[in-house]
Amino acid sequence: MVLRSQLIKKVVNALLASLLVLALVWISVLRLGVSFDFSFIIQFKSRILQGFLMTVALSLIGFVLSLFIGIIAALWQNGKILFLKYISSIYINFIRGTPLIMQIYLFYYIIGTAWGVNNRFVSGVLILSVFEGAYIAEIIRAGIQGLAPTQVEAARAVGFTKSQTIKLVIIPQLIARILPALVGQFSSIIKDSSLLSIIAVIELTQTIREISALNFRLFESYLFLGVLYLCLTIPLAIVGKIFEKQFSFET
Amino acid sequence: MRITIKDLSHSFVTPEGKMKKVLSHVDFDDDISTLSLIGPSGGGKSTLLRILAGLIKPTEGEFFIECKKTGFVFQQNGLFKHWTGLENITIPLEKVHKYTHTEALERAEELLDRFGLLKDAYKKPSELSGGQQQRIAIARAVAPRPNLLFLDEPTSALDPEYTVEVLDMINELKDEGLNFIIVTHEMGFAKLACEKTGFLSETVLSQGARLIEVGKSREIFEHPKEPIVKNFLDKILMW
Numbered sequence: 001m002v003l004r005s006q007l008i009k010k011v012v013n014a015l016l017a018s019l020l021v022l023a024l025v026w027i028s029v030l031r032l033g034v035s036f037d038f039s040f041i042i043q044f045k046s047r048i049l050q051g052f053l054m055t056v057a058l059s060l061i062g063f064v065l066s067l068f069i070g071i072i073a074a075l076w077q078n079g080k081i082l083f084l085k086y087i088s089s090i091y092i093n094f095i096r097g098t099p100l101i102m103q104i105y106l107f108y109y110i111i112g113t114a115w116g117v118n119n120r121f122v123s124g125v126l127i128l129s130v131f132e133g134a135y136i137a138e139i140i141r142a143g144i145q146g147l148a149p150t151q152v153e154a155a156r157a158v159g160f161t162k163s164q165t166i167k168l169v170i171i172p173q174l175i176a177r178i179l180p181a182l183v184g185q186f187s188s189i190i191k192d193s194s195l196l197s198i199i200a201v202i203e204l205t206q207t208i209r210e211i212s213a214l215n216f217r218l219f220e221s222y223l224f225l226g227v228l229y230l231c232l233t234i235p236l237a238i239v240g241k242i243f244e245k246q247f248s249f250e251t
Numbered sequence: 252m253r254i255t256i257k258d259l260s261h262s263f264v265t266p267e268g269k270m271k272k273v274l275s276h277v278d279f280d281d282d283i284s285t286l287s288l289i290g291p292s293g294g295g296k297s298t299l300l301r302i303l304a305g306l307i308k309p310t311e312g313e314f315f316i317e318c319k320k321t322g323f324v325f326q327q328n329g330l331f332k333h334w335t336g337l338e339n340i341t342i343p344l345e346k347v348h349k350y351t352h353t354e355a356l357e358r359a360e361e362l363l364d365r366f367g368l369l370k371d372a373y374k375k376p377s378e379l380s381g382g383q384q385q386r387i388a389i390a391r392a393v394a395p396r397p398n399l400l401f402l403d404e405p406t407s408a409l410d411p412e413y414t415v416e417v418l419d420m421i422n423e424l425k426d427e428g429l430n431f432i433i434v435t436h437e438m439g440f441a442k443l444a445c446e447k448t449g450f451l452s453e454t455v456l457s458q459g460a461r462l463i464e465v466g467k468s469r470e471i472f473e474h475p476k477e478p479i480v481k482n483f484l485d486k487i488l489m490w
Contacts, residue, residue, distance in 0.1 A: 150328040156306055157323035158391065159347035168342065172333050249332050249375040 029219070038220050044211050051207025052228060058125055058203055059190045059232075065129035066189065067182075070136025077137065078144055088137070095134035100195050103131055108199045124193075124201040132189050139185060143178040176247035183240035187233045194229075204228060252317050252399060252430050254303070255280045259312030260459065261298055273298045275459030277312070279449070285425055287441035287468065288434045290451040291483065295460035296434040297326075297403050299451065303432065304401045318430075322392030322400045327408040329388045330376040336387040337363070337372040340394050348395045362390040366420055382413025386420050393424060400424075400431040407436055418444070438488060442472045450480045 029036075041048065076088035095103070107127045111117050117126070151173065155165040197206035205225060212221035256279040262272045273295040288296045301307045303314060304323050323329075330339050337359055344355035363369045366386055376384050385405055392400055402421065406414040418437060422444050425431065435441055441448050449465040464477045475481045 148328060148332070150325060151331060153306060154325060154329045154331065157304065157325070157329070158343040160343070164346055168346065169331060169333075176333060249377045 032219070034219055036220060037217060038224065040211060040215050040217055040220070041224060044207075047207055047211065048204075048228075051202060051204040054121075054202060054207075055190065055193055055204040056232070058121070058128065058193045058196065058201070059186070061125050062128040062132060062189050062193065063186050065125065066132035066136050066185075069129055069133030070140055073133060073137035074140035074144065077141055092134045092137055095131055096138070100131050100192055101198065103127060104195060104199060120199060120201045124196040124199065124203075128189065128193055128196065131192065132185060135185055135188070136182065139178050139181045140174075143174050143181075146177055147173055176249070179247065180240050180244040183236055183243060187236045187240075190232050190236075191229065252284065253280075253282055254314070254316050256303075256314040257312055259299075259302070259309050259314055261295070261302060261307075261309045261311070262459070272459035274302075274309070275453075275457045275461050277451075277460075277462050279462055279465065281447070281465065283432070283447055284430050285445045285447070286432045287445040287448045288432065288451055289436070289438070289441055289448060290460070290463075291453075294452045296451050299460075300401050300403050300432060300434050316399065318398035320395065320397045320399075322395070322397040324385070324388050324392050324400065324402045324405050326404040327381065327384070328376075330384055330391070332376055335373050335375055336368065336379065336383075339376075339387060340391045343391065344394055358394055359390070362394060363387070366390060380413060381409045382416050385409065385413070385417045389417070389420055389424070393429065398430060400429055402431060402433040402435070404434050404436065438472070438484075442468050448472070450475075450477070450483070452479060452483070454479065 073088045073091060076084040077092070079085060104127050107130070108123055111123050111126060117123050147170065151169055152165060155169045160168060193203055194205035196203060197209060200206065202210075208221050208225045212218050215221075256277055259274060259277040260272065261274040262270050265271050277299065288300065290296055298307070302309045303316065304321055306323070330336070331342075334342060337356075340359035340362065341350075341352070341355040344350040344358060345352060350358065360369065360372070363372050368383065368386055368390065371379055371383055371387075376387075379387070389400075389402075389405070405421070406417050409417065414437065418440050421431070421433070421440075425444060433441075433445065445468050447466065448468040448471045450463045450471065451460045452463055453460050454463070464471060464475060464480050471480065472484060475484060
């Protein structure tokens with residue numbers, strides 16, 4: 001019975017909150033005096049789909065690459081070779097200390113011009129991966145630092161070899177610690193990839209920008225753009241929550 | 252079981268970068284079955300235990316223990332957090348002692364059942380009480396049938412009622428012939444359940460602890476020879 005009344009309380013409050021947000025949007029729309037016309041979605045559906053798939057592709061490849069970069073940077077930072085430690089430190093601090101939009105312009109001209117990479121998709125993925133890699137390195141570094149030293153000592157005490165300790169104890173515990181944060185970072189990658197529109201990578205945001213420039217349906221276009229991003233990020237948020245619960249043995 | 256320690260010293264570097272000597276010229280040569288190590292906090296008891304267990308290497312000196320297979324129980328958090336109590340026992344049996352999965356499972360269940368822990372076997376350490384965690388840690392340590400068990404203050408992080416159940420379990424294993432060395436603050440247990448007791452402490456003259464007195468537990472507690480041991484016992488046994 002207690003559970004049931006709690007459930008009702010939750011549902012009522014969720015409805016109220018949603019209603020308030022919708023009302024605010026509705027009033028804003030009324031004040032603008034525009035009427036809705038979402039017909040462009042049908043009209044441009046293949047372009048929108050292409051943009052959507054491009055964003056998914058950018059984010060997926062970007063995530064894999066940035067994971068790779070992040071692992072290396074974190075290992076260098078935690079390692080004993082001072083030279084690599086400093087390289088990693090410069091990289092992480094520079095990337096985390098400057099805005100993505102500046103990096104996109106800078107790297108696009110460096111990578112594009114100096115190294116002759118003319119493919120916008122390839123440049124875009126590289127820039128995105130380098131950017132996100134720094135954040136992933138920090139996530140991994142924090143994960144490594146948070147591992148309890150007693151766990152490694154216990155591994156020694158039960159007789160595990162070094163490689164058994166890494167394989168059976170350190171990596172599973174590390175993954176449990178960082179997985180929720182990594183899922184969150186994946187969500188960031190999806191959103192950050194929208195900035196690649198400034199170097200004319202035709203991903204989702206750029207597609208919508210182009211369409212809205214044709215039909216002047218700014219409000220509907222960007223509202224729909226938001227919905228499409230939410231289609232990607234909300235499931236990820238749910239997955240992140242599930243991971244958090246599943247790995248709660250850490251706390 | 253013969254244990255010989257020859258002129259063993261140990262130092263480590265503090266976080267401030269200074270060398271700190273914890274053990275200074277420890278000598279020991281005796282047959283033991285159950286030995287408790289007592290003494291003031293920071294007296295190097297845990298360090299000595301870790302050295303004997305092979306977890307750390309002493310900076311100087313050497314030691315010999317007549318047996319190969321040992322087990323170790325930590326003060327706390329010794330169980331692997333990402334495994335259930337059962338897995339904490341079976342996985343080391345399989346990976347280190349080459350049991351088959353079925354053999355490991357049988358051995359683990361036998362031990363857990365005996366100590367009334369079977370119903371908690373599928374819980375992760377975070378879902379268990381401190382006393383349950385320590386008893387599973389002991390079960391894990393004795394599962395491969397070691398000749399000697401090291402226990403590092405196994406009850407000092409526990410509430411009194413859990414302390415009793417853990418000490419009961421150790422005592423029961425002792426009655427079956429398990430040899431152990433325990434670092435403990437439970438003076439009653441050291442006196443009554445351990446055959447011998449060693450008192451480890453720094454002295455005014457030495458930096459780093461040494462074994463001040465070793466002998467039959469009853470004698471040490473009732474008639475300590477060294478004044479420093481007597482002072483220590485008088486102080487802590489006052490209440």
